[in-house]
Amino acid sequence: MNRLTKSINIKWQLLSYFTGSLAIVMGGLAVGWIYWREALRANELWIEYVLLLVVTGLLLGYLIAAQHQRKIDMLHLAILQLANGNLGERIRPLGTDPFDRIYVDFNEMASSLEKRVMMLQKVGEENVMLLAKSNEDAVIEERKRLARDLHDTVSQQMFAIHMSAASLAKMFERDQTEAAGPIIEQLVSMSNLTQKQLRGMIAQLRPIELEGRRLSEALDKWFPDYCRQNGLQGSIDIRLRGALSDGIEHQLFLIVQEGMANVVKHASARHVTLSLHDTGSQYVLQIEDDGQGFQSDIARTNSYGLSTMRERAQKLGGSMDLRSKAGAGTRIRISIPKFHTEVIRGET
Known part of the structure; x- marks a missing residue:
């Protein structure tokens, strides 16, 4: 988007608004003095007439301030959207408004940021895919490691559970039920430990x-x-x-x-x-x-x-x-x- 050069400076616009409002109030006073002086004096309405002109000037000032506030709010909302990651956010210039230069600078900044993050994302994606291809050997090594872990932990735990269960069966055959309590507790403890170890290994896997x-x-x-x-x-x-x-x-x-x-x-x-x-x-x-x-x-x-x-x-x-x-x-x-x-x- 090209930088706009026809927009006037905001201080001159505000000065022109102030001058216009002041001219309306002073013009109203002059018209009242020239054309309605006797009527206003006879009815003692000068104070009301002056207050009306002052309120009119204040109303014009409020409308001008509200217009500028809307333009500032538009810029603020666009900045918040950009900060939240909506990098496609842009502001349409109004034509020859003083804020157009700010809007154009914001759009150029947003476009530059979007291009840089887009390049970062593209490089990141390429690195991810290259890394995925180069990790095939690492996956094989990881599977070997998991096989060793299974043998060193779960396999041994399962063997211990098998031996405890076999001894428990013999105790029941010999009617030694009182001595079976500790073995049952040991079986529960070993089975819980085996289950946790298996879940931990499953959580470490990277399925395909x-x-x-x-x-x-x-x-x-x-x-x-x-x-x-x-x-x-x-x-x-x-x-x-x-x-x-x-x-x-x-x-x-x-x-x-x-x-x-x-x-x-x-x-x-x-x-x-x-x-x-x-x-x-x-x-x-x-x-x-x-x-x-x-x-x-x-x-x-x-x-x-x-x-x-x-x-x-x-x-x-x-x-x-x-x-x-x-x-x-x-x-x-x-x-x-x-x-x-x-x-x-x-x-x-």
Whole structure:
């Protein structure tokens, strides 16, 4: 958009408004003195007439101030929208108004910011896909590590459970029921430990449900299964207006997995809600649970999961907002900018 050069300076416009209002008031006084002097004096209406002129001048001043306030409010609203991530926000110039120069500068700043964030998002998407391709060997190593962990932990726990159960059966055959109590408690303890270890390993996995599917299709299958496997009641709401790029889908899927793993490991929740909406200017992902929560105003520098989610959002030019309170659950909101849409303020 070209810079406007015909708009007058705001101080000259305000001065012209003030001069015009003053001219109307003084002109009214002059007309009253020349044409209605005797009538106003005879009826003792000079005070009322002067007050009428003063009120008229004040009304004109109020209307002028209200007009300027609307222009300032328009700029303020556009700034707030830009700060909230709606990078397509623009203000339509009014023609030759003094505010046009401010509006043009704002539009140029918004366009520059949008282009830079768009480039950042594009680079982030390319890096994500390159990293995904280069991680195949790492995935193989991770599977080997999980196999070793299964052998060293769960497999041994299952063997111990088997031995305890076998000894318990022999005790019942020999009618040694009094000595069976400690073994039963040991069985319950080992089975709970095994279940926690398995859930921890499942939470660390990075499944491949997204390969060959769109994000909405993958989440529709993965999310209910994950909730069912971990004893959660889940609600999912996905509203997308079109297909997302592969890089954004990949990152959002990993963010969802990381967020749900945190719910399973830390929240002690019964219900979790997952939503993904296209607002027109942003993709908004939200994960909310009814778990134990925590004090969100205390920095959780030791939370690797939360920091990873925030970093993934930032790679796409987005941000993460965390709301939590002890005993009142946790809400994580991820906002990713959506481009190719401009909203112009002042358009009729």
